[in-house]
Amino acid sequence: MGKVTGFIEYQRSLPILREPKKRVANWDEFHAPLPGDALQTQGARCMNCGIPFCHVGQTDNGLTKGCPLHNLIPEWNDLVYHGRWFEAYKRLSLTNNFPEFTGRVCPAPCESSCVLGINEDPVMIKEIEVAIIDRAFEEGWLAPNPPKQRTGKRVAVVGSGPAGLACADELNKAGHGVTVFERADRIGGLLMYGIPNMKLDKGLVDRRVNLLAEEGVEFRAGVNVGIDLTAEDLKQNFDAVVLTTGAPQPRDLPVEGRTLGGVHYAMDFLTANTKSLLDSRFSDGKYIDVKDKKVIVIGGGDTGTDCIASSLRLGCQSVTQFEIMPQMPERIATHDNWLGSVRTFQVDYGQEEAITLFGSDPRRYNTLTRRFIGDEKGNLVGLETVEVEWTRENGKNALREVAGTEKLWEADVVFLAMGFVGAEKAKFLEDLGVEYTDHKTIAVNKAKQTSVPNVFAAGDCERGQSLVVWAIADGRDAAKGVNDYLKGN
Ligand SMILES: Cc1cc2nc3c(=O)[nH]c(=O)nc-3n(C[C@H](O)[C@H](O)[C@H](O)COP(=O)(O)OP(=O)(O)OC[C@H]3O[C@@H](n4cnc5c(N)ncnc54)[C@H](O)[C@@H]3O)c2cc1C
Ligand code: SF4
Incomplete structure:
Protein backbone atom coordinates (compact mmCIF):
# COMPACT_ATOMS: atom_id res chain seq x y z
CA MET A 1 0.00 0.00 0.00
CA GLY A 2 1.05 3.63 -0.31
CA LYS A 3 -0.57 6.37 1.78
CA VAL A 4 -3.84 5.33 3.47
CA THR A 5 -5.72 8.32 2.08
CA GLY A 6 -3.55 8.75 -1.03
CA PHE A 7 -6.20 7.52 -3.46
CA ILE A 8 -8.59 10.21 -2.14
CA GLU A 9 -6.06 13.01 -2.08
CA TYR A 10 -4.25 12.48 -5.40
CA GLN A 11 -5.41 12.07 -8.98
CA ARG A 12 -3.70 9.77 -11.43
CA SER A 13 -1.33 11.72 -13.66
CA LEU A 14 -0.80 10.78 -17.29
CA PRO A 15 2.50 9.41 -18.57
CA ILE A 16 4.56 12.15 -20.23
CA LEU A 17 5.09 11.67 -23.96
CA ARG A 18 7.20 14.01 -26.03
CA GLU A 19 5.17 16.34 -28.23
CA PRO A 20 4.04 14.49 -31.41
CA LYS A 21 5.38 17.09 -33.87
CA LYS A 22 8.80 17.00 -32.25
CA ARG A 23 8.99 13.26 -31.80
CA VAL A 24 8.26 12.36 -35.44
CA ALA A 25 11.37 14.31 -36.39
CA ASN A 26 13.60 11.53 -35.06
CA TRP A 27 13.72 7.92 -33.84
CA ASP A 28 14.34 8.69 -30.16
CA GLU A 29 12.09 7.19 -27.49
CA PHE A 30 8.82 9.06 -27.09
CA HIS A 31 8.40 8.51 -23.34
CA ALA A 32 9.72 11.09 -20.95
CA PRO A 33 10.24 10.13 -17.30
CA LEU A 34 7.99 11.58 -14.59
CA PRO A 35 9.94 13.41 -11.88
CA GLY A 36 10.72 11.34 -8.74
CA ASP A 37 8.34 13.25 -6.44
CA ALA A 38 5.46 12.86 -8.92
CA LEU A 39 6.10 9.12 -8.94
CA GLN A 40 6.07 9.01 -5.14
CA THR A 41 2.65 10.69 -5.23
CA GLN A 42 1.44 8.14 -7.75
CA GLY A 43 2.75 5.31 -5.55
CA ALA A 44 0.82 6.84 -2.67
CA ARG A 45 -2.46 6.13 -4.54
CA CYS A 46 -1.99 2.36 -4.01
CA MET A 47 -4.69 1.99 -1.43
CA ASN A 48 -4.22 -1.18 0.64
CA CYS A 49 -7.22 -2.70 -1.13
CA GLY A 50 -6.92 -5.89 0.90
CA ILE A 51 -7.15 -8.39 -1.93
CA PRO A 52 -5.15 -7.01 -4.84
CA PHE A 53 -5.63 -8.56 -8.28
CA CYS A 54 -2.94 -6.56 -10.09
CA HIS A 55 -0.40 -9.37 -9.73
CA VAL A 56 -2.50 -12.47 -10.50
CA GLY A 57 -1.50 -13.03 -14.14
CA GLN A 58 -4.20 -15.30 -15.48
CA THR A 59 -5.89 -15.59 -18.82
CA ASP A 60 -9.64 -15.67 -18.96
CA ASN A 61 -11.31 -16.02 -22.38
CA GLY A 62 -8.05 -14.95 -23.99
CA LEU A 63 -7.81 -11.78 -21.87
CA THR A 64 -4.98 -11.26 -19.39
CA LYS A 65 -5.94 -10.41 -15.81
CA GLY A 66 -3.15 -8.94 -13.75
CA CYS A 67 0.59 -9.15 -14.27
CA PRO A 68 1.79 -12.44 -15.83
CA LEU A 69 5.05 -12.06 -13.91
CA HIS A 70 3.19 -11.74 -10.60
CA ASN A 71 5.10 -8.53 -9.93
CA LEU A 72 4.73 -7.54 -6.26
CA ILE A 73 3.15 -4.26 -7.22
CA PRO A 74 1.63 -3.03 -3.92
CA GLU A 75 4.97 -3.71 -2.22
CA TRP A 76 7.10 -1.66 -4.59
CA ASN A 77 4.49 1.08 -4.80
CA ASP A 78 4.74 1.43 -1.03
CA LEU A 79 8.56 1.47 -1.14
CA VAL A 80 8.55 4.13 -3.87
CA TYR A 81 6.06 6.22 -1.88
CA HIS A 82 8.50 6.11 1.05
CA GLY A 83 11.44 6.94 -1.24
CA ARG A 84 13.09 3.55 -0.65
CA TRP A 85 14.10 3.06 -4.27
CA PHE A 86 16.85 0.47 -3.74
CA GLU A 87 14.50 -1.86 -1.89
CA ALA A 88 11.85 -1.24 -4.54
CA TYR A 89 14.39 -2.33 -7.17
CA LYS A 90 15.23 -5.47 -5.17
CA ARG A 91 11.52 -6.32 -4.88
CA LEU A 92 10.92 -5.72 -8.58
CA SER A 93 13.88 -7.82 -9.71
CA LEU A 94 12.58 -10.82 -7.74
CA THR A 95 9.88 -11.37 -10.34
CA ASN A 96 10.90 -9.48 -13.48
CA ASN A 97 14.21 -10.04 -15.28
CA PHE A 98 13.79 -7.04 -17.58
CA PRO A 99 11.58 -4.25 -16.17
CA GLU A 100 13.26 -1.77 -18.52
CA PHE A 101 11.48 -3.56 -21.40
CA THR A 102 8.07 -4.18 -19.81
CA GLY A 103 8.07 -0.72 -18.21
CA ARG A 104 8.27 0.71 -21.73
CA VAL A 105 6.23 -1.60 -23.93
CA CYS A 106 3.82 -3.57 -21.71
CA PRO A 107 0.12 -2.75 -22.22
CA ALA A 108 -0.13 -3.03 -18.43
CA PRO A 109 -2.89 -5.56 -17.80
CA CYS A 110 -2.03 -4.97 -14.12
CA GLU A 111 -3.61 -1.52 -14.32
CA SER A 112 -6.84 -2.96 -15.76
CA SER A 113 -6.96 -5.27 -12.72
CA CYS A 114 -6.40 -2.53 -10.15
CA VAL A 115 -9.18 -2.45 -7.56
CA LEU A 116 -9.07 1.34 -7.47
CA GLY A 117 -9.85 1.20 -11.20
CA ILE A 118 -13.36 -0.12 -10.47
CA ASN A 119 -14.64 3.39 -9.85
CA GLU A 120 -11.60 5.70 -10.20
CA ASP A 121 -8.55 5.90 -12.44
CA PRO A 122 -6.30 2.94 -11.60
CA VAL A 123 -2.99 3.27 -9.82
CA MET A 124 -0.12 4.12 -12.18
CA ILE A 125 2.04 0.98 -12.27
CA LYS A 126 3.98 0.76 -15.51
CA GLU A 127 5.58 4.21 -15.16
CA ILE A 128 6.65 3.40 -11.61
CA GLU A 129 8.15 0.11 -12.78
CA VAL A 130 10.28 1.76 -15.45
CA ALA A 131 11.34 4.53 -13.09
CA ILE A 132 12.58 1.98 -10.54
CA ILE A 133 14.75 0.10 -13.03
CA ASP A 134 16.02 3.22 -14.81
CA ARG A 135 17.10 4.61 -11.47
CA ALA A 136 18.73 1.27 -10.57
CA PHE A 137 20.84 1.40 -13.75
CA GLU A 138 21.71 5.08 -13.17
CA GLU A 139 22.78 4.35 -9.59
CA GLY A 140 24.92 1.39 -10.70
CA TRP A 141 22.94 -1.15 -8.69
CA LEU A 142 23.12 -3.68 -11.54
CA ALA A 143 26.74 -4.82 -11.48
CA PRO A 144 27.44 -8.23 -13.10
CA ASN A 145 26.78 -11.01 -10.61
CA PRO A 146 27.91 -14.38 -12.06
CA PRO A 147 26.94 -17.56 -10.19
CA LYS A 148 29.43 -18.72 -7.54
CA GLN A 149 29.30 -22.36 -8.68
CA ARG A 150 28.75 -24.08 -12.01
CA THR A 151 26.80 -27.34 -12.39
CA GLY A 152 28.67 -28.56 -15.46
CA LYS A 153 25.38 -28.91 -17.38
CA PRO A 248 6.85 -15.01 -36.94
CA GLN A 249 4.53 -16.45 -39.64
CA PRO A 250 2.53 -13.42 -40.87
CA ARG A 251 -1.10 -13.70 -41.93
CA ASP A 252 -1.34 -13.11 -45.68
CA LEU A 253 -4.03 -11.42 -47.76
CA PRO A 254 -4.25 -13.62 -50.87
CA VAL A 255 -6.39 -11.35 -53.03
CA GLU A 256 -5.93 -10.18 -56.63
CA GLY A 257 -2.74 -8.14 -57.05
CA ARG A 258 -1.03 -9.47 -53.90
CA THR A 259 2.31 -9.91 -55.74
CA LEU A 260 2.46 -6.33 -57.04
CA GLY A 261 5.57 -4.31 -56.19
CA GLY A 262 4.80 -2.14 -53.15
CA VAL A 263 2.78 -4.70 -51.14
CA HIS A 264 4.88 -5.80 -48.15
CA TYR A 265 4.53 -7.67 -44.90
CA ALA A 266 4.77 -5.22 -41.99
CA MET A 267 7.65 -7.13 -40.44
CA ASP A 268 9.76 -6.84 -43.61
CA PHE A 269 9.35 -3.08 -43.33
CA LEU A 270 9.95 -2.79 -39.58
CA THR A 271 12.93 -5.18 -39.46
CA ALA A 272 14.81 -3.61 -42.37
CA ASN A 273 14.03 -0.16 -41.02
CA THR A 274 15.56 -0.76 -37.59
CA LYS A 275 18.55 -2.57 -39.07
CA SER A 276 19.29 0.26 -41.48
CA LEU A 277 18.80 2.83 -38.70
CA LEU A 278 21.25 1.01 -36.42
CA ASP A 279 23.77 0.08 -39.12
CA SER A 280 24.04 3.40 -40.90
CA ARG A 281 21.27 5.81 -39.90
CA PHE A 282 19.66 4.90 -43.26
CA SER A 283 22.66 5.85 -45.40
CA ASP A 284 22.95 2.24 -46.70
CA GLY A 285 19.51 2.58 -48.34
CA LYS A 286 18.61 -0.97 -47.25
CA TYR A 287 15.08 -0.21 -46.10
CA ILE A 288 11.64 0.35 -47.62
CA ASP A 289 11.61 4.07 -48.22
CA VAL A 290 8.14 5.63 -48.06
CA LYS A 291 9.22 9.27 -48.33
CA ASP A 292 6.52 11.28 -50.16
CA LYS A 293 4.52 8.09 -50.70
CA LYS A 294 0.88 7.27 -49.99
CA VAL A 295 0.95 4.50 -47.42
CA ILE A 296 -1.91 2.17 -46.45
CA VAL A 297 -1.56 -0.13 -43.46
CA ILE A 298 -3.92 -3.11 -43.36
CA GLY A 299 -4.46 -4.26 -39.79
CA GLY A 300 -5.43 -2.32 -36.71
CA GLY A 301 -3.16 -3.77 -34.02
CA ASP A 302 0.14 -2.71 -32.47
CA THR A 303 2.19 -3.78 -35.48
CA GLY A 304 0.02 -1.56 -37.67
CA THR A 305 0.55 1.35 -35.29
CA ASP A 306 4.31 0.81 -35.45
CA CYS A 307 4.11 0.92 -39.28
CA ILE A 308 2.21 4.22 -39.13
CA ALA A 309 4.71 5.80 -36.74
CA SER A 310 7.68 4.56 -38.78
CA SER A 311 6.15 5.79 -42.06
CA LEU A 312 5.60 9.24 -40.54
CA ARG A 313 9.23 9.40 -39.45
CA LEU A 314 10.33 8.50 -42.97
CA GLY A 315 8.25 11.41 -44.35
CA CYS A 316 5.29 9.68 -46.05
CA GLN A 317 2.82 11.86 -47.93
CA SER A 318 -0.23 10.28 -46.29
CA VAL A 319 -1.10 7.28 -44.15
CA THR A 320 -4.38 5.38 -43.80
CA GLN A 321 -5.08 2.32 -41.67
CA PHE A 322 -7.76 -0.27 -42.40
CA GLU A 323 -9.33 -2.28 -39.62
CA ILE A 324 -11.79 -5.02 -40.48
CA MET A 325 -13.42 -4.87 -37.03
CA PRO A 326 -15.75 -2.09 -35.83
CA GLN A 327 -14.47 0.74 -33.64
CA MET A 328 -14.18 -0.33 -30.00
CA PRO A 329 -16.37 1.38 -27.38
CA GLU A 330 -14.75 4.14 -25.28
CA ARG A 331 -15.59 2.33 -22.03
CA ILE A 332 -16.71 -1.15 -21.07
CA ALA A 333 -18.69 -1.59 -17.85
CA THR A 334 -16.51 -3.06 -15.11
CA HIS A 335 -19.07 -5.76 -14.38
CA ASP A 336 -18.98 -6.97 -17.99
CA ASN A 337 -15.28 -7.60 -17.68
CA TRP A 338 -14.38 -7.96 -14.05
CA LEU A 339 -10.84 -6.64 -13.63
CA GLY A 340 -9.75 -7.91 -17.04
CA SER A 341 -7.77 -6.05 -19.70
CA VAL A 342 -10.36 -5.26 -22.34
CA ARG A 343 -9.93 -3.60 -25.69
CA THR A 344 -11.49 -0.15 -25.63
CA PHE A 345 -11.05 2.69 -28.11
CA GLN A 346 -7.54 4.10 -27.74
CA VAL A 347 -5.49 6.62 -29.64
CA ASP A 348 -2.06 5.02 -29.62
CA TYR A 349 1.16 6.93 -30.25
CA GLY A 350 1.19 6.38 -34.04
CA GLN A 351 -2.40 7.51 -34.53
CA GLU A 352 -1.80 10.53 -32.29
CA GLU A 353 1.15 11.50 -34.45
CA ALA A 354 -0.87 11.05 -37.68
CA ILE A 355 -3.69 13.21 -36.27
CA THR A 356 -1.20 15.95 -35.36
CA LEU A 357 0.45 15.89 -38.78
CA PHE A 358 -2.52 15.30 -41.07
CA GLY A 359 -5.45 16.53 -38.99
CA SER A 360 -7.49 13.31 -38.76
CA ASP A 361 -7.42 9.81 -37.33
CA PRO A 362 -5.94 7.47 -40.00
CA ARG A 363 -8.21 4.54 -39.06
CA ARG A 364 -11.09 3.27 -41.16
CA TYR A 365 -13.17 0.58 -39.50
CA ASN A 366 -15.27 -2.28 -40.95
CA THR A 367 -13.10 -2.11 -44.05
CA LEU A 368 -12.19 -5.16 -46.12
CA THR A 369 -9.59 -5.03 -48.89
CA ARG A 370 -10.91 -6.76 -52.02
CA ARG A 371 -8.03 -6.35 -54.44
CA PHE A 372 -4.80 -4.49 -55.11
CA ILE A 373 -4.53 -2.49 -58.33
CA GLY A 374 -1.28 -2.16 -60.29
CA ASP A 375 0.12 -0.31 -63.29
CA GLU A 376 1.53 -1.90 -66.43
CA LYS A 377 4.94 -2.28 -64.75
CA GLY A 378 3.50 -4.40 -61.96
CA ASN A 379 3.66 -1.68 -59.31
CA LEU A 380 0.90 -0.92 -56.86
CA VAL A 381 -1.16 2.21 -57.57
CA GLY A 382 -4.16 1.60 -55.36
CA LEU A 383 -6.64 -0.82 -53.90
CA GLU A 384 -10.34 -1.48 -53.65
CA THR A 385 -12.22 -1.87 -50.39
CA VAL A 386 -15.75 -2.64 -49.34
CA GLU A 387 -17.44 -1.98 -46.01
CA VAL A 388 -18.53 -4.93 -43.91
CA GLU A 389 -21.12 -5.57 -41.22
CA TRP A 390 -20.66 -7.92 -38.29
CA THR A 391 -23.44 -10.18 -37.03
CA ARG A 392 -23.63 -13.16 -34.66
CA GLU A 393 -24.42 -16.47 -36.38
CA ASN A 394 -24.45 -19.79 -34.52
CA GLY A 395 -22.61 -18.18 -31.60
CA LYS A 396 -19.82 -16.87 -33.83
CA ASN A 397 -19.01 -13.48 -35.36
CA ALA A 398 -19.94 -13.43 -39.03
CA LEU A 399 -18.97 -10.86 -41.64
CA ARG A 400 -21.13 -9.58 -44.51
CA GLU A 401 -20.13 -7.17 -47.27
CA VAL A 402 -22.38 -4.11 -47.61
CA ALA A 403 -23.45 -3.70 -51.25
CA GLY A 404 -22.70 -0.34 -52.83
CA THR A 405 -19.90 0.60 -50.42
CA GLU A 406 -17.01 -0.29 -52.73
CA LYS A 407 -14.29 2.36 -52.78
CA LEU A 408 -10.99 2.93 -54.62
CA TRP A 409 -7.95 4.27 -52.76
CA GLU A 410 -4.67 5.52 -54.16
CA ALA A 411 -1.63 3.85 -52.62
CA ASP A 412 2.08 3.54 -53.43
CA VAL A 413 2.89 1.21 -50.55
CA VAL A 414 0.78 -1.24 -48.51
CA PHE A 415 1.89 -2.89 -45.28
CA LEU A 416 0.12 -6.09 -44.24
CA ALA A 417 -0.15 -6.10 -40.45
CA MET A 418 -2.94 -8.59 -39.87
CA GLY A 419 -1.37 -10.66 -37.16
CA PHE A 420 0.57 -13.89 -37.08
C1 LIG B 1 5.90 -5.15 -34.57
C2 LIG B 1 5.65 -5.74 -33.22
C3 LIG B 1 5.45 -4.88 -32.15
C4 LIG B 1 5.20 -5.41 -30.89
N1 LIG B 1 5.00 -4.54 -29.87
C5 LIG B 1 4.80 -5.04 -28.62
C6 LIG B 1 4.62 -4.16 -27.53
O1 LIG B 1 4.61 -2.94 -27.68
N2 LIG B 1 4.44 -4.70 -26.30
C7 LIG B 1 4.44 -6.05 -26.08
O2 LIG B 1 4.31 -6.49 -24.93
N3 LIG B 1 4.60 -6.91 -27.11
C8 LIG B 1 4.78 -6.43 -28.37
N4 LIG B 1 4.93 -7.30 -29.42
C9 LIG B 1 4.92 -8.76 -29.15
C10 LIG B 1 6.27 -9.20 -28.55
O3 LIG B 1 7.33 -8.56 -29.21
C11 LIG B 1 6.42 -10.72 -28.63
O4 LIG B 1 5.31 -11.32 -28.00
C12 LIG B 1 7.70 -11.20 -27.94
O5 LIG B 1 8.84 -10.57 -28.49
C13 LIG B 1 7.84 -12.72 -28.06
O6 LIG B 1 9.07 -13.09 -27.53
P1 LIG B 1 9.76 -14.47 -27.92
O7 LIG B 1 11.05 -14.47 -27.17
O8 LIG B 1 8.83 -15.59 -27.72
O9 LIG B 1 10.04 -14.40 -29.50
P2 LIG B 1 10.72 -13.32 -30.44
O10 LIG B 1 10.88 -12.01 -29.79
O11 LIG B 1 9.96 -13.38 -31.71
O12 LIG B 1 12.19 -13.91 -30.67
C14 LIG B 1 12.39 -15.12 -31.37
C15 LIG B 1 13.81 -15.11 -31.91
O13 LIG B 1 14.16 -16.42 -32.35
C16 LIG B 1 15.00 -16.30 -33.47
N5 LIG B 1 14.98 -17.57 -34.20
C17 LIG B 1 13.91 -18.17 -34.77
N6 LIG B 1 14.30 -19.33 -35.36
C18 LIG B 1 15.63 -19.44 -35.16
C19 LIG B 1 16.59 -20.40 -35.55
N7 LIG B 1 16.26 -21.48 -36.28
N8 LIG B 1 17.89 -20.22 -35.20
C20 LIG B 1 18.25 -19.13 -34.44
N9 LIG B 1 17.36 -18.17 -34.06
C21 LIG B 1 16.08 -18.33 -34.41
C22 LIG B 1 14.37 -15.17 -34.25
O14 LIG B 1 15.29 -14.61 -35.17
C23 LIG B 1 14.00 -14.21 -33.13
O15 LIG B 1 15.05 -13.30 -32.88
C24 LIG B 1 5.15 -6.81 -30.70
C25 LIG B 1 5.33 -7.67 -31.78
C26 LIG B 1 5.56 -7.14 -33.03
C27 LIG B 1 5.72 -8.08 -34.19
S1 SF4 C 1 3.30 -3.11 -16.68
FE1 SF4 C 1 4.73 -4.25 -15.38
S2 SF4 C 1 3.52 -4.83 -13.59
FE2 SF4 C 1 2.07 -4.30 -15.21
S3 SF4 C 1 1.58 -6.25 -16.26
FE3 SF4 C 1 3.26 -5.27 -17.38
S4 SF4 C 1 5.11 -6.18 -16.46
FE4 SF4 C 1 3.44 -6.58 -15.02
Missing part, protein backbone atom coordinates in the same frame (compact mmCIF):
# COMPACT_ATOMS: atom_id res chain seq x y z
CA ARG A 154 24.99 -27.21 -20.75
CA VAL A 155 21.77 -25.74 -22.16
CA ALA A 156 21.17 -24.38 -25.67
CA VAL A 157 18.57 -21.63 -26.03
CA VAL A 158 17.45 -21.15 -29.64
CA GLY A 159 16.16 -17.61 -30.18
CA SER A 160 17.10 -14.46 -28.28
CA GLY A 161 13.78 -12.65 -27.79
CA PRO A 162 12.47 -11.87 -24.30
CA ALA A 163 11.58 -15.55 -23.68
CA GLY A 164 15.07 -16.74 -24.60
CA LEU A 165 16.80 -13.97 -22.65
CA ALA A 166 14.73 -14.54 -19.49
CA CYS A 167 15.27 -18.29 -19.69
CA ALA A 168 19.02 -17.84 -20.25
CA ASP A 169 19.24 -15.42 -17.32
CA GLU A 170 17.49 -17.82 -14.92
CA LEU A 171 19.43 -20.90 -16.04
CA ASN A 172 22.73 -19.04 -15.81
CA LYS A 173 21.86 -17.86 -12.28
CA ALA A 174 21.21 -21.53 -11.41
CA GLY A 175 24.80 -22.27 -12.48
CA HIS A 176 24.17 -24.01 -15.82
CA GLY A 177 26.28 -23.15 -18.86
CA VAL A 178 23.97 -21.37 -21.32
CA THR A 179 24.52 -20.66 -25.01
CA VAL A 180 21.93 -18.54 -26.84
CA PHE A 181 21.77 -19.00 -30.61
CA GLU A 182 20.21 -16.26 -32.73
CA ARG A 183 19.94 -16.23 -36.51
CA ALA A 184 19.71 -12.45 -36.78
CA ASP A 185 22.88 -10.37 -36.62
CA ARG A 186 21.80 -8.76 -33.33
CA ILE A 187 20.49 -10.28 -30.12
CA GLY A 188 17.02 -9.40 -28.81
CA GLY A 189 14.35 -10.98 -31.06
CA LEU A 190 11.41 -8.64 -31.53
CA LEU A 191 12.81 -6.37 -28.81
CA MET A 192 15.54 -5.58 -31.34
CA TYR A 193 13.97 -6.14 -34.77
CA GLY A 194 10.23 -5.65 -34.31
CA ILE A 195 9.33 -3.05 -31.72
CA PRO A 196 10.63 0.22 -33.23
CA ASN A 197 13.35 2.30 -31.62
CA MET A 198 11.04 5.14 -30.55
CA LYS A 199 9.14 2.67 -28.35
CA LEU A 200 12.20 0.82 -27.04
CA ASP A 201 15.68 2.20 -27.55
CA LYS A 202 17.94 -0.53 -28.86
CA GLY A 203 20.77 0.66 -26.63
CA LEU A 204 18.71 -0.63 -23.69
CA VAL A 205 18.53 -4.09 -25.25
CA ASP A 206 22.30 -4.10 -25.83
CA ARG A 207 22.89 -2.90 -22.26
CA ARG A 208 20.98 -5.88 -20.82
CA VAL A 209 22.56 -8.37 -23.24
CA ASN A 210 26.04 -7.12 -22.29
CA LEU A 211 25.21 -7.55 -18.61
CA LEU A 212 24.03 -11.13 -19.19
CA ALA A 213 27.20 -11.84 -21.20
CA GLU A 214 29.36 -10.49 -18.36
CA GLU A 215 27.52 -12.84 -16.02
CA GLY A 216 28.46 -15.80 -18.20
CA VAL A 217 25.73 -16.29 -20.83
CA GLU A 218 27.29 -17.05 -24.21
CA PHE A 219 25.59 -15.32 -27.16
CA ARG A 220 26.06 -16.53 -30.72
CA ALA A 221 24.35 -14.18 -33.17
CA GLY A 222 24.20 -14.99 -36.88
CA VAL A 223 23.70 -18.73 -36.25
CA ASN A 224 20.63 -20.11 -37.95
CA VAL A 225 19.85 -23.32 -36.12
CA GLY A 226 18.73 -25.91 -38.65
CA ILE A 227 21.15 -24.57 -41.25
CA ASP A 228 24.39 -23.63 -39.47
CA LEU A 229 23.78 -26.16 -36.69
CA THR A 230 21.73 -29.37 -36.89
CA ALA A 231 19.34 -30.94 -34.40
CA GLU A 232 21.97 -33.66 -33.97
CA ASP A 233 24.60 -31.02 -33.01
CA LEU A 234 22.25 -29.73 -30.31
CA LYS A 235 21.54 -33.22 -28.99
CA GLN A 236 25.23 -34.13 -28.86
CA ASN A 237 26.53 -30.95 -27.26
CA PHE A 238 23.85 -29.94 -24.79
CA ASP A 239 22.03 -31.57 -21.88
CA ALA A 240 18.85 -29.66 -22.67
CA VAL A 241 17.51 -27.40 -25.42
CA VAL A 242 15.02 -24.54 -25.03
CA LEU A 243 13.18 -23.37 -28.14
CA THR A 244 12.27 -19.69 -28.00
CA THR A 245 11.97 -19.14 -31.72
CA GLY A 246 8.89 -16.88 -31.73
CA ALA A 247 5.79 -17.02 -33.94
CA VAL A 421 -0.46 -17.49 -37.61
CA GLY A 422 1.96 -19.51 -35.50
CA ALA A 423 5.46 -20.91 -35.18
CA GLU A 424 7.69 -21.83 -38.11
CA LYS A 425 7.60 -25.52 -39.01
CA ALA A 426 11.38 -25.69 -39.31
CA LYS A 427 13.06 -28.94 -40.33
CA PHE A 428 15.33 -29.00 -37.26
CA LEU A 429 12.22 -28.97 -35.04
CA GLU A 430 10.96 -32.01 -36.91
CA ASP A 431 14.39 -33.63 -36.49
CA LEU A 432 14.28 -32.91 -32.76
CA GLY A 433 10.90 -34.65 -32.73
CA VAL A 434 8.74 -31.93 -31.15
CA GLU A 435 4.98 -31.99 -31.70
CA TYR A 436 2.63 -29.14 -32.57
CA THR A 437 -0.79 -28.03 -31.35
CA ASP A 438 -3.79 -27.40 -33.62
CA HIS A 439 -2.92 -23.69 -33.36
CA LYS A 440 0.43 -24.28 -35.12
CA THR A 441 2.41 -23.71 -31.94
CA ILE A 442 4.85 -26.09 -30.25
CA ALA A 443 3.04 -28.36 -27.79
CA VAL A 444 4.30 -28.13 -24.18
CA ASN A 445 3.16 -29.26 -20.75
CA LYS A 446 2.99 -27.00 -17.66
CA ALA A 447 6.75 -27.22 -17.16
CA LYS A 448 7.15 -26.03 -20.78
CA GLN A 449 8.51 -29.45 -21.73
CA THR A 450 7.81 -30.62 -25.29
CA SER A 451 7.09 -34.19 -26.32
CA VAL A 452 10.88 -34.76 -26.16
CA PRO A 453 12.00 -34.89 -22.49
CA ASN A 454 15.11 -32.68 -22.74
CA VAL A 455 13.58 -30.18 -25.18
CA PHE A 456 11.55 -27.28 -23.78
CA ALA A 457 9.80 -24.36 -25.48
CA ALA A 458 8.78 -20.90 -24.26
CA GLY A 459 7.22 -17.68 -25.48
CA ASP A 460 5.41 -17.02 -28.73
CA CYS A 461 6.51 -20.32 -30.31
CA GLU A 462 4.36 -22.23 -27.81
CA ARG A 463 1.83 -19.52 -26.79
CA GLY A 464 1.28 -17.88 -30.18
CA GLN A 465 2.07 -14.20 -30.85
CA SER A 466 1.56 -12.47 -27.51
CA LEU A 467 3.30 -9.92 -25.30
CA VAL A 468 6.79 -9.28 -23.97
CA VAL A 469 5.57 -9.78 -20.41
CA TRP A 470 4.19 -13.24 -21.24
CA ALA A 471 7.40 -14.17 -23.07
CA ILE A 472 9.47 -13.29 -19.99
CA ALA A 473 7.07 -15.24 -17.76
CA ASP A 474 7.21 -18.26 -20.10
CA GLY A 475 11.01 -18.08 -20.28
CA ARG A 476 11.19 -18.14 -16.48
CA ASP A 477 8.81 -21.13 -16.34
CA ALA A 478 10.86 -23.01 -18.92
CA ALA A 479 14.05 -22.33 -16.94
CA LYS A 480 12.42 -23.84 -13.88
CA GLY A 481 11.32 -26.86 -15.95
CA VAL A 482 14.84 -27.33 -17.33
CA ASN A 483 16.43 -26.92 -13.91
CA ASP A 484 14.11 -29.54 -12.42
CA TYR A 485 14.81 -31.87 -15.33
CA LEU A 486 18.60 -31.47 -15.04
CA LYS A 487 18.46 -32.06 -11.30
CA GLY A 488 16.33 -35.17 -11.84
CA ASN A 489 13.39 -33.75 -9.87
